[in-house]
Amino acid sequence: MPLSAMTSATEPTRLGEEDLLVVRGLHRTFARPSGFLSPPLETVALKGVSFGLRRGEILGVVGESGCGKSTLARIIVGLETADAGSVHLGGSALIDVEKRQSVPASRRGIQMVFQDPYASLNPRMRVQDIVGEGLAIAGKLSKAERQERVSAMLATVGLSPQDGERYPHQFSGGQRQRIGIARSLVMQPRLLVADEAVSALDVSVQMQVLNLMLDIRERLGISMMFITHNIGVVEYLCDRVIVLSQGGIVESGETRSVIADPQHPYTQRLIAAVPQL
Amino acid sequence: MQRMQWLDLKFIVGVLCLGSVVFLAAFGTILSPHDAGEQNLLMALEPPWNFAEGHVLGTDHLGRDILARMTSGARVSLAIAGAVVVISGVVGVLIGSLSGYLSGTRDMVIQKVVETFWAFPPVLLAIAVLAFLGQSLGNVIFALALQRWIPYCRIARAQALTIRSKEYIAASRIMGGGTVWVLRRHVLPNVMASAIIVATFTMATAILAESSLSFLGLGVPPSVPTWGGMLAEGRSYISRAWWLAVFPGLGIFVTVLGLNLLGDWARDQFDPKPGINLV
Amino acid sequence: MTSRDAPMPAAAAPVSATLTGGERPTLEARNLTLSIRLGQRMAVVVRDASFTIAPGEVFALVGESGSGKSVMARSIMRLMPPSVVQMEGELRLGDVDLIGADPRRLRGLRGNRMSMIFQEPMTSLNPLMTVEAQIDEIIKVHRGGSEQQRRERILGLLADVQFARPAQVAKMFPHELSGGMRQRAMIALALANDPALLIADEPTTALDVTIQQEIMEILMRLRQSYRLSVLFISHDLSLVYRYADSIGVLYGGVMVEQGAAREIIRTPRHPYTKALLDCIPRARRPGERQAGIEGSVPRIDDWFTGCRFAPRCAYRQADCAEREIPLQVTGEGRNARCLYPL
Numbered sequence: 059m060p061l062s063a064m065t066s067a068t069e070p071t072r073l074g075e076e077d078l079l080v081v082r083g084l085h086r087t088f089a090r091p092s093g094f095l096s097p098p099l100e101t102v103a104l105k106g107v108s109f110g111l112r113r114g115e116i117l118g119v120v121g122e123s124g125c126g127k128s129t130l131a132r133i134i135v136g137l138e139t140a141d142a143g144s145v146h147l148g149g150s151a152l153i154d155v156e157k158r159q160s161v162p163a164s165r166r167g168i169q170m171v172f173q174d175p176y177a178s179l180n181p182r183m184r185v186q187d188i189v190g191e192g193l194a195i196a197g198k199l200s201k202a203e204r205q206e207r208v209s210a211m212l213a214t215v216g217l218s219p220q221d222g223e224r225y226p227h228q229f230s231g232g233q234r235q236r237i238g239i240a241r242s243l244v245m246q247p248r249l250l251v252a253d254e255a256v257s258a259l260d261v262s263v264q265m266q267v268l269n270l271m272l273d274i275r276e277r278l279g280i281s282m283m284f285i286t287h288n289i290g291v292v293e294y295l296c297d298r299v300i301v302l303s304q305g306g307i308v309e310s311g312e313t314r315s316v317i318a319d320p321q322h323p324y325t326q327r328l329i330a331a332v333p334q335l
Numbered sequence: 336m337q338r339m340q341w342l343d344l345k346f347i348v349g350v351l352c353l354g355s356v357v358f359l360a361a362f363g364t365i366l367s368p369h370d371a372g373e374q375n376l377l378m379a380l381e382p383p384w385n386f387a388e389g390h391v392l393g394t395d396h397l398g399r400d401i402l403a404r405m406t407s408g409a410r411v412s413l414a415i416a417g418a419v420v421v422i423s424g425v426v427g428v429l430i431g432s433l434s435g436y437l438s439g440t441r442d443m444v445i446q447k448v449v450e451t452f453w454a455f456p457p458v459l460l461a462i463a464v465l466a467f468l469g470q471s472l473g474n475v476i477f478a479l480a481l482q483r484w485i486p487y488c489r490i491a492r493a494q495a496l497t498i499r500s501k502e503y504i505a506a507s508r509i510m511g512g513g514t515v516w517v518l519r520r521h522v523l524p525n526v527m528a529s530a531i532i533v534a535t536f537t538m539a540t541a542i543l544a545e546s547s548l549s550f551l552g553l554g555v556p557p558s559v560p561t562w563g564g565m566l567a568e569g570r571s572y573i574s575r576a577w578w579l580a581v582f583p584g585l586g587i588f589v590t591v592l593g594l595n596l597l598g599d600w601a602r603d604q605f606d607p608k609p610g611i612n613l614v
Numbered sequence: 615m616t617s618r619d620a621p622m623p624a625a626a627a628p629v630s631a632t633l634t635g636g637e638r639p640t641l642e643a644r645n646l647t648l649s650i651r652l653g654q655r656m657a658v659v660v661r662d663a664s665f666t667i668a669p670g671e672v673f674a675l676v677g678e679s680g681s682g683k684s685v686m687a688r689s690i691m692r693l694m695p696p697s698v699v700q701m702e703g704e705l706r707l708g709d710v711d712l713i714g715a716d717p718r719r720l721r722g723l724r725g726n727r728m729s730m731i732f733q734e735p736m737t738s739l740n741p742l743m744t745v746e747a748q749i750d751e752i753i754k755v756h757r758g759g760s761e762q763q764r765r766e767r768i769l770g771l772l773a774d775v776q777f778a779r780p781a782q783v784a785k786m787f788p789h790e791l792s793g794g795m796r797q798r799a800m801i802a803l804a805l806a807n808d809p810a811l812l813i814a815d816e817p818t819t820a821l822d823v824t825i826q827q828e829i830m831e832i833l834m835r836l837r838q839s840y841r842l843s844v845l846f847i848s849h850d851l852s853l854v855y856r857y858a859d860s861i862g863v864l865y866g867g868v869m870v871e872q873g874a875a876r877e878i879i880r881t882p883r884h885p886y887t888k889a890l891l892d893c894i895p896r897a898r899r900p901g902e903r904q905a906g907i908e909g910s911v912p913r914i915d916d917w918f919t920g921c922r923f924a925p926r927c928a929y930r931q932a933d934c935a936e937r938e939i940p941l942q943v944t945g946e947g948r949n950a951r952c953l954y955p956l
Contacts, residue, residue: 122823169509232910241510245510293896
């Protein structure tokens with residue numbers, strides 16, 4: 059049984075054949091050292107999170123703010139470290155706390171799409187430099203080759219190559235999000251992690267970006283982990299979903315079955331609170 | 336950022352003030368036939384506007400031409416202040432950006448050092464350094480730069496602290512951007528605008544401080560004419576020959592005013608306008 | 615020619631789902647046009663909007679960014695000086711002319727007969743004052759009363775917004791409260807003087823869905839017990855569907871459709887309203903796609919001729935972009951600004 063098929067976080071974890079990403083027992087505590095008059099403060103962001111993500115699937119991660127979903131994403135992409143547990147991608151370890159292993163972010167083959175279409179693009183850089191930044195850091199391609207890749211990627215996300223000459227402020231929120239997606243795709247990642255990638259967008263634009271995500275999966279076969287608080291987005295986009303509450307997975311499974319028949323009280327509350335038309 | 340407003344009164348007056356000082360430094364020697372060190376006791380304390388002898392701004396107690404000495408003073412002031420601004424700017428911006436970007440323990444350590452430097456009264460620190468190292472142009476620049484990198488450092492740190500949490504920095508790190516890359520591509524360009532504003536004000540204080548040191552006889556070697564030195568010498572003649580002190584004083588005043596106006600103008604330009612963002 | 619110059623068809627009379635004959639509406643806007651200063655010139659941000667809100671009614675102003683809904687809210691509160699926002703048309707709070715009112719009159723109205731809550735509670739809560747002190751201040755300014763009376767009123771208000779221990783919360787500072795509690799404290803502050811109108815500008819957007827529901831339920835209970843009219847500003851149609859009596863859909867500064875909430879959402883007549891509803895993501899079959907709306911919202915300073923939505927409209931006809939679109943009655947108590955309503 060692949061790890062991704064399990065419905066409860068407490069089942070024994072096993073590496074499945076179909077799983078691209080396998081997360082086991084991820085643990086993270088944030089500690090604030092004691093200050094002048096304040097005692098030390100510990101918050102548990104993640105307590106033993108285990109799940110699998112299948113090749114080619116879009117996995118939704120839902121939960122209220124502070125449930126640890128952003129921390130989870132940041133650990134997987136390499137912006138944050140874990141206290142315990144392991145993360146494997148395609149069978150090789152990215153993080154293994156026991157073995158003191160941690161692959162640098164740039165060599166993980168994972169890219170991220172961010173929430174804020176304004177803060178995620180450097181306002182002083184041209185779009186082509188933003189999209190080509192990762193390639194420039196890697197330094198393997200000539201400038202002309204980089205340009206070519208960037209132009210092709212801009213076309214893939216529905217922008218024109220001439221847009222590369224412009225600056226972020228000349229674009230709308232939806233277009234900026236496309237630029238951010240192009241930036242991550244140009245690195246040819248095996249997994250895309252999107253953290254609330256459509257929640258700052260207008261409804262009319264949100265659907266364009268969701269459809270772009272589906273197109274990308276179809277055409278490039280990229281697997282995705284999509285973090286959101288919007289149940290509607292999960293229903294539309296995600297094949298399977300895991301529900302996080304207070305740092306732990308409380309429910310997981312096929313999107314349709316989880317939403318139709320939520321088992322955990324928190325999931326039930328979450329779904330009941332969404333006004334249905 | 337909105338479009339630069341060049342027709343601003345602050346900008347015009349600032350440019351006129353600073354321009355006249357730069358003009359004096361550049362072409363002062365053409366205006367005066369005399370050399371700054373050339374003594375002529377027969378012509379001592381000649382009042383200004385003596386066009387016949389070529390002493391447009393008069394002479395001092397040793398008969399040296401004030402205009403020629405003013406020119407030399409302008410050059411010394413601008414050179415020292417310029418060097419101080421550049422050196423302290425580069426050091427301050429780099430340390431500040433790094434401190435803010437790294438944050439955490441390393442930031443705390445750097446900030447403790449900054450605070451230690453800042454705790455000394457500025458002129459006292461410069462005096463101590465000069466007394467220890469001896470008087471020379473290089474030492475004056477060093478002594479003045481010793482504290483003037485701190486404002487740059489503070490502002491760069493503050494900016495870096497806000498920038499570091501931006502998502503485009505996270506994106507850059509995921510794509511493999513190291514500290515040097517992130518600083519060069521993302522942090523420094525954002526800090527430049529504020530650094531330029533700080534630079535104008537730093538230049539003004541550096542000129543004041545250099546003059547103060549020269550006035551106290553601790554600046555560049557006494558053989559080099561400076562505004563501060565001239566002011567000190569002119570002090571004892573103030574009741575008999577006002578021009579000895581007034582012209583160097585005017586030089587300092589005009590330069591500092593010009594720099595402050597330009598700095599103020601630059602701040603108006605770079606700062607986000609208190610506009611209303613509604614839609 | 616702008617539509618302001620055109621004679622208003624009879625159908626342009628404001629509609630309200632719950633206004634019963636004879637009763638004076640709490641808020642009435644007629645042909646309201648708002649312009650804000652953009653550098654040297656004035657740009658129209660809302661054009662020719664008419665609506666009324668009856669006592670106890672929840673009127674939702676729905677729109678995406680750039681629709682002008684926030685300018686509208688702040689203009690009704692008269693939070694921006696005439697030099698920044700120019701108002702034309704009619705705007706009345708009960709019998710008070712809000713456009714003509716002088717600053718002193720307005721100060722007497724704000725926080726008293728009309729008040730406002732925001733997306734971010736910390737914008738209206740003072741971090742240095744306890745909850746009690748803040749509410750006390752606003753009561754003192756407008757209606758006074760003895761210390762005992764004010765204290766009772768404050769505890770009553772805090773109980774009304776569902777604080778289990780009002781006396782305890784009263785002594786707390788805003789930073790000691792959670793996001794949802796702050797929102798409730800802000801509501802208590804806004805209701806301190808029993809206002810006739812409450813403007814709620816995206817009050818739950820920053821909150822988790824479960825807390826969002828809690829806050830909305832409180833607001834709904836309060837509007838009944840206080841007979842409060844609510845101008846509810848939101849971009850979330852499903853939230854609006856659940857809680858509003860009537861809806862006005864703003865698009866690019868124009869009220870494109872309005873009427874009873876249920877009807878508008880069940881049978882939208884304006885193509886924009888329909889497209890907006892179709893944009894709400896829901897479950898789909900494999901291979902199936904929901905259509906988004908191509909293009910983007912028009913810029914506020916770009917007033918092209920014709921329907922604001924025409925460039926993105928799937929039902930566009932040739933004449934949609936040729937002239938200004940009059941309001942059309944599209945059903946009982948509802949209208950739309952569309953030449954070819956669905």
